[in-house]
Amino acid sequence: MLIRLAIRDVVLIEALDLDFSAGLGALTGETGAGKSILLDSLGLALGARADSGLVRHGADRAVVTASFDVSEDSVVTGLLADNGLEGEPGEPLIVRRIVKADGGSRASINDQPVSAALLRELGTRLVEIHGQHDDRGLLNARGHRALLDAFGRFDTGPIATTHARWRAAEAALEAARADIETAERDREWLDHAVAELRQLAPEAGEEETLAADRAAMQKGARLAEDLGHVTTHLDGSDGALAGLRQAARRLDRIAHEHEALATALAALDRAVIEASEAEDALAEAGRAMAFEPERLDAIETRLFDLRGIARKHRVQPDQLAALAEELEARLSRIEAGGAGLAALERAVAAARTDYEREAAALSDARAGAALRLDKAVAGELAPLKLDAARFRTAIERLPEAQWGADGRDRVEFLISTNPGAPFAPLVKIASGGELSRFILALKVALAEAAGARTMIFDEIDRGVGGAVASAIGDRLARLSTKAQLLVVTHSPQVAARADRQLLIAKSHDGTVTRTGVRLLDEGERREEIARMLSGAEVTDEARAQAGKLLAA
Template sequence: MLTALSIRDVVLIEALDLDFGTGLGALTGETGAGKSILLDSLGLALGARADSGLVRNGAAQAVVTASFDLPDDHGASELLAENGLAAEPGEPLVIRRIVKADGGSRATVNDQAASASLLKELAPYLVEIHGQHDDRGLLNARGHRALLDAFGRIDTGDAGNAWRAWRDAEQRLADAHAELESAARDREWLEHAVAELTALGAEPGEEEELSAARADMQKGARLAEDLTAISDHLEGSDGGAAQLRQAARRLDRIAGEHPLLADALEALDRAVIEASEAEERLAGARDALSFDPQRLEDTETRLFELRAMARKHRVEPDALPGLAAELAERLGRIEAGGAGITRLEAERAGARAAYDAATAALSQARTAAAARLDAAVAGELPPLKLDAARFRTTVEPLPESQWNATGRDRVEFEISTNPGAPFAPLIKIASGGELSRFILALKVALAEEGGATTMVFDEIDRGVGGAVASAIGERLARLATRAQLLVVTHSPQVAARADAHWLIAKSHDGLVTRTGVTALDAAERREEIARMLSGAAVTDEARAQAARLLEAA
């Protein structure tokens, strides 16, 4: 709810700080005292157009600060969080709007910069202002379906689930048709590609194995001559290894003749061992690097085939087996496509039937709720001097292109103000006073389902008095048990119903005219209601009547 409103240098208001509480608050004062300035100031905080003409003459800027106390689960919380403007738990929501005399404005939400468009988004969650020229809230037909659903406690969850299932089924079918059409156009190419990939029979990792084998065989071909020459030096009866063994045997016969000969024999034995190992290693290398020219040719042929196929399909050689499976699957879907389409069409039809059933139930529930709402509003109209008026809630089917997760109904509130007159939207045929009273009747009937936490009614009692004014006051008081209400009124019957009362008055000091707002105590309140009853000269009878009104409230 709105807890405080601070105004600086707005038109005739120099400095004003107001604190608000729960229940019904009345703002009264003589015509021209500046009640509209107060509402214009609140409108600024809620994103209304910033007009430099609102800045008080001689001031550099006008500043309006509105504070709201909101529960944690309030509808505005998500919007604030999305924009990084959420207040700390337990802290108020503070909106400040500054308008400069030379043009331009800026706004903050919880001391952080915010746009006027964001304030306009926040406004419906915070305050509803119903006045002579209101074109929002209950007058906006786009919100009527949600209001009717809230009134009738209608759950749209089943319809929403059915809608999403139907949309998903439609999308799957469309995707299948598109894939089938695309695949059918490529069928000849697919058949050829699958055939040649199948004939190639590529295996995972095959390209790497072939490449390594080819490299080894090419290396063997390059080293073959050197390996043969080295073998000739080492092997055979005249090879180096044989010569070492012969020398070792001959030295062995004489090694005992001198210590140095024994040392030489040991060294020669080691050389013989090393030479034998070298022979073995050389033989192993020769075997490993040996190649069959035909095998090398076959290996290269296979390797080049794999690489050529990979280039053709713009994939890596190792991806060829997977590509073959993928293309074969696509080809298979073409051949089995008809059956798949039939299955998806059946799923779509089932999802559509489920949506039809869910929305038919919604339409029935809305029609029943509309009848109850019409009866509730009809009961509120006669006491508000709208005896000749009729109210109805139309529930009509929307074209299929406008169906959605909340159903397929168009809902709109309509009235006929005179017998025999056709029904039409509220805003088109209701006069200013009728409009405010219709809104009040609707608000009471709807029991404030889904509304803002604060409502402002601007001169809802214009042009009425007596019993009608009393009926308005009674309904405002009843509505104020569910939400915070502020009413700008000229009716003593309405003012007497208020839980709090402020007097808006204009003062002059010979040079400057100012508008001020004063919170009235019990005695001041009786005096103001007496003034409203009698006019400029307040009589004792008016004071007594004011006291009776206050006691009756």
């Protein structure tokens, strides 16, 4: 809901701050007072094309700031969240547009710079402006299906889910077909690669183990001679260890003869133990680095084969085992491809059947809602002096390529303004006054349907008066119970039905002309409505009639 509009240096408006409330607000004033400037200013804040001609003469820029209460508008808050523009909870949404006198403009939402395109998208969700030259909103057939669904209270969520499942199944089928087609082209290569890898039977980590074994054996070959000499000196009947043991036995027989001999025996015993440990360590080293020419040859051959196949497939040797599994799986998919495709084709067929069933049910429901909407609009036409006109909600089946998450129907609102005349889109055959009244009739019929929380009707009563103007006022008042309404009007019957009335007027100080807007109290409202009734000279009879209109 629009709660405040601040305008600075726009055409004849030097500075203007307006507060708005819920219900129906009427903007009145003499022709040429500047009502269009007010709407142009709001349109600028909502993303309309920036024109430097809007900047007041002598000013370097024009600024329009509009504040909205969007606390109960999930569509708007969702759009803000998607673009990282959320404000503080409970705070108003602030949109601002600045236009420079030398060209160029800037836009912001909640004081964050945004593109004019995003501002326009947000603007269409905040405010609907219905005028004689409006080519959006109800006149845009692209939105008619959503309006009919909202009128019929249809939840299109389930069919959207079914449509997504159908398209996902089709995508899976196409991907499988592409995979199989590619795999079939590679079938000969796959057969050879799988056979080669099966014969090699690589194991994860095998290359590292083989390389370590080969390095140890090569090291053993280099150290074999030295180990042999060391072992000869230490081991055997003439070796050092045998000599130590023999010396220890002889000394053991005489160690008791002197303390030094006992000390020497203890040292020899330790030497025997250490030498025995050295002998064991040498034996273990010899076994670990045993040089077996046949074993080394087998290891080197295996490493050569593993590394050669790895280079061929452009992978590391340790990845060969995983590659073998992958290629075997691809080969298995080819061999089982027919059965897999058949299952996917059944899934696509089942999803399509579900979609067509739900789409048909939605089409039937839309047809019923269209009849109810046609009847509701027809009931509004006669009081609006459109009794010769007919309204029809046309539903046609879309080609399959255009079926989507919202079903398979195209919806468009059509009218015929004269008996026997063909039906056509509203914007093509209705005159300005008729078009505005048709829009009002539609908005009243669609009062429960989703729409912007603020609606503006620009001179919807042009060219009518009396009972028709009263009917327009009555319908605007009814519609204002569902949304905030602002109406620019020359009709006293319409102005009298408003909850509040704003007077737009020009003033002159001898050199500068300015446009101003002020809220009227009850007495001022009666005087303004009397002026609207009588013209330049306000009569007592006009004041009396204005009082009756306000009282009614």
